[in-house]
Structure formats: C-alpha cells, structure tokens
Amino acid sequence: MITAIVPGSFDPPTKGHLDVVERCAALFDEVVIGVVHNPSKTPLFTAAERVDLLEACAVQWPNVRAVSFEGLLVDFAKEIGASTVVKGLRAVTDFEFEIQMSQMNRYLSGDIVTLFVATKPEYGYLSSSLVKEVARLGGSIEGLVPDPVAAALKERLK
Numbered sequence: 001m002i003t004a005i006v007p008g009s010f011d012p013p014t015k016g017h018l019d020v021v022e023r024c025a026a027l028f029d030e031v032v033i034g035v036v037h038n039p040s041k042t043p044l045f046t047a048a049e050r051v052d053l054l055e056a057c058a059v060q061w062p063n064v065r066a067v068s069f070e071g072l073l074v075d076f077a078k079e080i081g082a083s084t085v086v087k088g089l090r091a092v093t094d095f096e097f098e099i100q101m102s103q104m105n106r107y108l109s110g111d112i113v114t115l116f117v118a119t120k121p122e123y124g125y126l127s128s129s130l131v132k133e134v135a136r137l138g139g140s141i142e143g144l145v146p147d148p149v150a151a152a153l154k155e156r157l158k
Contacts, residue, residue, distance in 0.1 A: 001029040001030060002028050002029050002030075002083060002084065003028065003029065003030040003031075003032060003080060003081055003082040003083065003084070004024055004027075004028040004030070004031050004032070004082060004083075004084040004085070004086050004115075005031075005032050005033075005034045005073070005076070005077055005080070005082045005084070005085050005086070006020060006021055006024055006031060006032070006033050006034065006085075006086050006087075006088075007033075007034040007036055007073055007076075007085060007087075008033075008034070008035070008036065009035070009036055009038065009041070009043065009050075009128065010033070010035055010050045010053075010054060010128065011043040011044055011045055011050060011128050011132075012044065012045060012050070012053060012128055012131060012132070012145060012149045012152065012153060013050065013053055013054050013057055013128075013145065013146070013149055014123070014126050014127070014128060014131055014144060014145050014149075015123060015126070015143070015144060015145060015146065016088065016090070016119045016120075016123035016126040016127075017088065018057055018058070018146065019088070019119055019120050019123055020086065020088035020117050020119060021033060021058060021061070021064060022061065023117060024064075024086050024117070025058075025061035025063055025064050028063070028084070029063060030063050030064075030065075031061070031063060031064045031065075031086075032064075032065055032066070032067055032080055032082060033054050033058070033064065033065070033066040033067070034067060034068075034069055034073070034076060035047050035050045035051050035054065035066060035067065035068040035069070036068075036069060036070075036073075037068055037069065037070045039070075044132055044153075044156060045152070045156070047068035048068065049152070050066075050068070051066045051067065051068050053148055053149055053152055054066035056146075056148040057146045057148055057149065067080070072108065073085065073105060073112075074105050074108045074109040074112055077109065077112055078109070082112075083111065083112065083113060084112070084113050084114075084115060085102070085105065085112055085113070085114045085115070086114075086115050086116075086117055087101075087102070087114060087115070087116055087117070088116075088117050088118075088119050089116050089117065089118050089119065090118075090119050090123070090124045090125070090126070090127075091124065095116065098114070098116065101114075102114035102116075126144060131144050131145055131153070132153070135153045135154075135157055136157055141153065
C-alpha cells in the first residue's frame with residue numbers, strides 16, 4: 001500500500017488544494033492531508049477546525065483523511081508510513097521554495113520522495129491568504145472555496 005501526504009497550512013482550504021488532493025486520491029492507496037500546526041503563525045482557524053473542514057470537503061474520496069501534526073514533515077511521514085510527499089505548484093516561485101524543502105526532506109529522511117503537481121490553470125492565482133483577504137473585505141469567494149469553507153469563513157469573519 002502506498003501512502004502519500006499532501007501537507008500544508010490549509011488556512012482555509014481552497015479549491016486549488018482540493019484539486020491536488022483529488023488527483024492524489026486517484027493515484028495512491030491512501031492520501032493523508034497533513035495540516036501543519038505552526039506555532040509561529042496565528043491562523044484564522046485552529047488546526048482541529050482545518051482538519052474538520054478538510055474532512056467535510058473530502059468525503060467523496062474514501063481513501064483520503066486529514067490529520068494535524070507538529071514538527072518535521074519527515075517525522076510525521078515515518079509515523080504514518082508514508083513514502084511520498086505531494087506538493088501543489090501554482091507558479092515558478094512555488095517551485096523555487098518547494099525544491100529546497102524537498103531536498104532538505106530527502107536529506108533528513110534518506111527515502112522520502114516529493115512529487116510536484118501543477119494546479120489547474122484556473123487556480124494558479126489562488127491562495128488561502130487571498131481568500132481570507134477577499135472574505136474580510138466583503139468580496140465574493142464563490143468558486144474559490146468549497147461550501148463548508150465558505151460558511152466557516154462567513155461565520156468566523158462576522
């Protein structure tokens with residue numbers, strides 16, 4: 001059985017994130033969405049809330065689950081028996097950062113493989129930060145996030 005991790009902050013999850021997860025669900029036996037808890041950031045949603053949102057958005061893929069973790073990604077990968085990390089790329093700037101991370105993860109683990117998946121062109125500009133900013137300023141986020149996320153944003157930003 002091949003397990004892959006799709007790691008990230010997911011604050012909040014977007015349709016771009018789920019595009020990558022959907023493609024992974026078709027390729028791997030198990031996909032774990034790894035919600036990183038970063039104590040140096042102040043997220044809009046707690047790690048537990050982000051896990052719940054992702055679980056609600058991923059119900060159509062029975063081989064996908066969301067879990068939060070702290071610490072090194074490679075340690076989490078070993079803990080759950082994952083051999084592959086999948087990262088979505090929107091632009092070349094994403095690649096520049098992610099290639100360094102993948103090389104460091106390979107150095108630290110010796111055997112973790114990172115695969116890069118280009119997001120669909122319609123999600124190339126999409127980020128959680130932009131979604132939060134548009135929502136905070138009263139703009140429409142329709143088509144950018146799944147319905148459970150839109151409802152959670154509306155409630156949180158009242």
